[in-house]
Amino acid sequence: MSIAAGYTGRFAPSPTGPLHFGSLLAALASYLDARARNGRWLIRIEDLDPPREQPGASDQILKTLEHFGLHWDGEVVYQSHRLEHYAEIVQHLLDKKLAYRCRCSRSELKQRDALYSYDGYCLSTPPDPDAECAIRTRCSDNLLTFEDLIQGRQSWQHDTGRDDFIIFRRDGLFAYQLAVVVDDHAQGVTSVIRGSDLLDETFRQLQLQHHLGYPTPEYGHIPILLNRLGQKLSKQNLAPALITDQAVKQLWEALNLLGQNPDPSLQSASSTELLDWATTHWQRNCIPRTLAIRSSGS
Template sequence: MSCTGRFAPSPTGPLHFGSLLAALASYLDIRAQGGRWLVRIEDLDPPREMPGASKLILETLEQFQLHWDGSVVYQSQRHALYQQAIDALLDKQLAYPCQCSRKQMQQRGALQAYDGYCRFHPPAAGAQTSVRAIYPDRTLSFNDRIQGERIYPADPGRGDFVIFRRDGFFAYQLAVIVDDEEQGVDQVVRGADLIDETPRQQVLQQHLGYHTPSYAHIPVLTNHEGQKLSKQTFAEPLSLEPLQIRQQLHRALALLGQRPPADAFELSPEALLSWAVRHWSLDRVPRGLTFVQETG
């Protein structure tokens, strides 16, 4: 039975080396199993997006010979699917409208973990609201293919979480599980910065009767200050110069524990990726949530 994975960048800027690690791990893991690899652009938050970034991301993947299957999916074109999911959750009373502002939550000491106020004090009809999904007060767990068993004890402090924002945008937590279900994604390989979001996503999957993919979280590359590489931390874009492409692929494979061959710098990107697919081992990817440090 064929498996399906995906790479789902946000178009906030060009791909950087941390992005390459995530894309490459996802690509190699699914290709080594003979599965489908999809690309999805998570363009849900227009104020944070960079004009032209989506096109640049796709061109960069092609330059690195990371070719995807099927058509690219854009979350901005899938609002109807997300609204259907929210309606279903509201109908099942597994989500509820919330009109609490940050100031109100701060006054109640509920900024870090929502206290469920609107769950028990519903907003007036017609009020401008967000929508929150109910997070159960029980221990949750999942087995990560890299990090091992992850246990999240019952903790009212985690709180019900937003799936639709007051400013009219759908939240990542909702969109990602709707898309994974609709696209048949059954294996997710991504950065460890998202590992603690997995229980919320699994709660939504259970609420909606979706299947739950397997998850594998790779270490996140950081800068010298321990910050995840991103546009906000001024991460350098990937170089598209041919020699640099080979060097960046070699370095990414080494950080992922894959032991690239001595002559890797002489191989074309296609040949190096072909070698990497044949020799891919998830067991060699570094474990633990201590982040890989940026040295370049």
């Protein structure tokens, strides 16, 4: 699939803590894929969940990206500034009967064994108008498929109703799925390169794009990184923050894990020289397909 009207990629971190090596891998892959195709590369801060956020983390993330030479285009978009827009889209989906109010609590869902596969209770028994509700969108396409740029053809088949998912939470927060789809569209994103831990989410995003009449970007999911214990490198697993005075060493290691085979002599280059080399020599088809790789470093 070729991109007719120019390439726009993005990196979209949540400010729940500093960037770690796993986030560098995703940032670098999306940056290089955009730059190698003369594309734009945008930053979006996904600050939709204040209780999980760490004060100052957004600024720290941006400083780290700059320090690593990963310079972005245009203004940084903050999802916390876009709540009115998300509310309009949710209302539109409700009006079109592509979403419905759901008053089921977590414990009720658990009791009915419907926590991970919804039972459609609120479709057949609509909640009282004044009940505090979440909003679910309908999964009406029984088969969703896409061609992943790295992982190949992906498909997801489901029973109508069972996979209806939350787009607005009972606690008043918009769900990640909704904000991501609305923002990728608003920012003209054509290509999403990110970690394979988000592979399954892509199908829900496809469904929302269909509901809203948005074009679907191309997607490429890079392997996620495991620590020495075989756990995903993440803030929850206390992955160490990137070390800014070792930017070149860490960029070099990330390029190596992305299958780009950088020459060892490049470890003494500057980060700008290393990124220039990597942009010129970027080969997306060399990224390993395996869904998880082990970090050789920290």
